[in-house]
Amino acid sequence: MSPRVGVITFPGSLDDRDALRAVATMGGEGVSLWHSDRDLRGVDAVILPGGFSYGDHLRCGALAARSPIVEEVRAFATRGGPVVGICNGFQVLCESGLLPGALVRNAGLRFVCRIVQIRVETSASVLTDGLVPGEVLRVPVKHGEGQFVAEPDELARVEDEGLVLARYCAPDGTIDPDWNVNGAANAIAGVRNGAGNVVGLMPHPEHAVDPDVGPTGGQPMFASLLAAALARA
C-alpha cells in the first residue's frame, strides 16, 4: 500500500508537479490539492511546494497562508500529520505561524540558483528521520527571498529547542559564511516545529531524487517523509 501524499497548488505555484513526480518516483501516490478547497482528500502527508504563489505580492507566501486549504493543513498538523513546506511552501508555513521565523530577501540581493550542501541538524522530524545529524546532502536552491530571520529571542528558542532542521555548509559539513547562500541567520536552511511533524526548508528535495539529472540529496528526505506518511496510512 502506497502512502498518499498531497501537494497543494496555489495560484502561482511552480514546483507542485515536480513534487508529485518526486513522490511517485520514491514510491508514494501523489494527490493534487487545490488552494481554495477545504478538503485534504484523506492524504497521509501534505507538501506545500515551491513557486511564486500570488506573485509573491505583499510578502512571499503571505496571501497563500490565508487560503482555505491552509486552515485544513493547520488542523491536520495539530493532529500530528506530516507537513513539508519547500521554498515558497516554507514561506507559507512561516506566514501561517506553523513554523517560527520568516524568510526575507537574500542578503546579496541576487536570486540564487545553484546546487548547495546542507548539513542535517536533527533526525527528529518527518523529513530527516532516517538521517544522521551531521550528514551532508546536496540539493538545489533557487530563490530570491530565502534568508531565514527571527527576532533574537525567537532565534535563541529555535536553537535551544533543536528546531533547526538543516544549515547551509561547505562540502565537508563545516558552517562557513562563504557557503551561506543567502545570509540566513545561523546559516539556517530549514526548521521544524517542536513535534517534528511540520518542517520547512528553502532547498528543493523534489529536484534531487533523480540521479540522471542531478544530485540526489532529496532521496533520503522523501524516504523519511513517505515512511512517516505510511505510518499514518
Place this chain on the structure above:
Amino acid sequence: MRFRCEVVVRLKPGLADPQGRAIEGALPALGWVDVSGVRVGRVVEFDVQAPDEAAARARAEDLGRGLLANPVIESFRVEAVSPA
C-alpha cells in the same frame, strides 16, 4: 460610510534591510553624501465601509495586524483615515 485608510508597514529596527543598504550604497555616486540609515517600508491604501472614523480605524488596525504586516519582521501604523 466610506473611509480612505493608509497603513504604513516598516521593517523592525533590528533586521537587516538589503534594499535600504543597496539604495544607501548608490547615493554617494549621485551626490548624496550626507544621507544614511536608509530603510524601505511600504504604504497600503484602501477604502473601508464603517459607521464612523473610529470604527474605520479599528478595521484598518485589524487588516494591518492580520495581513498587511508580518509581526515577525514588521511593525505597522495606521497613518490616516479620512472620509472617502
